[in-house]
Amino acid sequence: MTDKYTALVSRGWGRDVAKRLGLPQPVELRRYSSGDPLLPGPALLIGSGPSAGMLEAALSSWGVEVRREGAPNVAAPRAADDGARSPKIGAIVLVLDGIERPEDLSAPLLAAGHALRSLAPSGRVITLSRRASTQDEPALGAARQGVEGALRSLARELxxxxxxxxxxxxxxxxxxxxxxxxxxxxxxxxxxxxxxxQFLTVGTSAGELPADPERPLDGKVAVVTGAARNIGAAIAKTLARDGAKVVAVDVPAAGESLVQVANEVHGTALQLDITRPDAGEQILQHSLSRHGRLDIVVHNAGITRDKLLANMDAAKWDSVIEVNIAAQLRINDSLLASEGFGDGAHIVSVSSTSGIAGNRGQTNYAASKAGVIGMVRSTAARLAARGGTANAVAPGFIETEMTARIPFAMREVARRLNSLQQGGRPQDVAEAIAFLASDGAAGISGNVLRVCGQNWMGQ
Incomplete structure (x- = not known):
């Protein structure tokens, strides 16, 4: 569904009117398109030490111009006859893995603050720091946790x-x-x-960067449940774009749409009710017989049966739990018990911000989506022995057929309740899943990545 308000206030007279009236001013976001540069301008790297050198080398190898803290006037005019100005900086990268006390945050964060006026539209601010631990000395733990509070607050100011x-x-x-x-x-x-x-936690040094960043899933076989429409269809298309052979799974009632998606991505369709006791065996058998392997499973299928708990009946409660979490658990058990789900396999499940912060009228749905988070954290440990990963993506307000049915006023409020002041697209969820399903994320497991524009609900 199109967010006409965002399109209106992103440019021209609509933008001017919104600014004068003090209305929300969401902008059209920079999204991935093949062949586009990684950033809309140079990257400002703040920090020193070995890690800063490693990131500078990586950025340079990706074709990004790197400027180091202390370089004169990141947005000052070039010394050129035509008086052309330097481009806005595309990103600010803060290397903070060496901090030891909260006082160490002052200089790099204030330097980043001074550079924010030079940050390009849809620019990026990224911190690199160490994970806080109960084993840390108190000052060290305070400093490391301080990075998280500072970054989340800064994200709301951008x-x-x-x-x-x-x-x-x-x-x-x-x-x-x-x-x-x-x-x-x-x-x-x-x-x-x-x-x-949001934060991504890298727990191990496992993984391998793709030879072709445009096709990080080349040679992989991926199963996507609930693939016939909306977010599921976007996931199937994105994984295929990135090189995977896709098995699109959905219920028989969605067969026509499912076949269309499978044909579009040059994959195969499997009409299957995932709540069947043998669903895992059927998924595995189809993948092995048609494609010879199975590397990635995306648990996207889900339903809602919303009702206040006082009015909830067993049928509504049980159906949501069965589809959204119990079926995933059974399928995972089947896969993990089989040698056909090979080493280095990746499981990505779709959770929800409702499972993190709760939502009125969704006790059954929130319980199921919180269950997904608990499941991937426990499954991550089981997959670690074979070099695999399990992660979850938690969407916020995403523009789909379901959200299009929300009454207009409620829909407009829900769209604006995040730092980016707009709803996301199915593609945004799919991009996060494609990354977590890649070998470039093999050191990331048990994570829950929110795709919500920094929704105001929860953490």
Whole structure:
């Protein structure tokens, strides 16, 4: 569904009127398009030490001009006869993995603050820091946790479609580990347009960056449930775009739409009710017989049966739990018990911000989506032995057929209740899933990545 308000106030007289009246001014976000540069301008790198050097080398290898803190006037006029001005900076990258006390945050964060006026529309602010631990000395733990509070607050201050996100490193992970660089590239790119105020935790040095960043899933076979429409169809198309052979799964009633999606992505369709006890075996058998392997499973299928708990009956409660979480658990058990779900496999489940913060009239749905989060955290440990990962993506307000049916006033409010002041697109959810399903994210497991524009609900 089109957000006509955002289109109206993004340019021309509509933008001027919104500014004069003090109305929300969302902008059209920079989203991924093949062949586009990684950033709309140079990257300002703030920090020193080995990690800063590693990130500078990576950024340069990606064709990004890197400016270091202390370079004169990042947006000052060039020394050129035509008086052309330097381009706005496309990103500010703060290397904070060496901080030891809260006082150490002052200089780099204030330097970033001074550079914010030079940040391009849909620019990026990214922090690189260490994950806080109960084993840290108190000052060290305070400093590391302080990065998270500062970044999330800064993300709420950004304008013009800019976003702020962070990468957290486990103690023994270097800044040049594949999943660190993979996370950096994802967060810098248009693929992360609706990811804001979030952190990705890199727990190991596992993984491998793709030879072709445009096709990070080449040679992989991926199953997507609920693939016939909306977010599921976007996931199937995005995984196929990135090189995967896709098995599109949905209920028989959605067969016509499912076949259309499968044909569009040059994959195969499997009409299957995922609540069947043998759904996992059927998915595995189809993937192995048609494609010879199975590398990625995306649990997207889900339903809502909203009702206040006082008016909830067993049928509404049980059906949501069965589709949204119980079926996933059974399918995962089947896959993990089989040698056909190979080493390095990735499971990505679709949760929801309702499962994090709750939502009126959705006790059954929130319970199921919170259950998804608990499931992937526990499954991550089971997959670690075979080099696999399990993660979740938690969408906020996404423009779909379902949200289009929300009454107009409620829909407009829901769209604006995030830092980017607009709803996301199915593509935004799909981009996050495609990243987590790649070998460039093999060091990331048990994470829950919110794709919500930094929704005001929850953390």
């Amino acid at each position: 304008r013009a479609g800019a976003t702020g996100n962070g990468i957290l490193l486990a103690e023994d992970v270097r800044a040049d580990a594949p999943s660190v660089l993979g996370s950096l590239r994802f967060l810098l790119s248009g693929r992360s347009a609706f990811v804001d105020g």
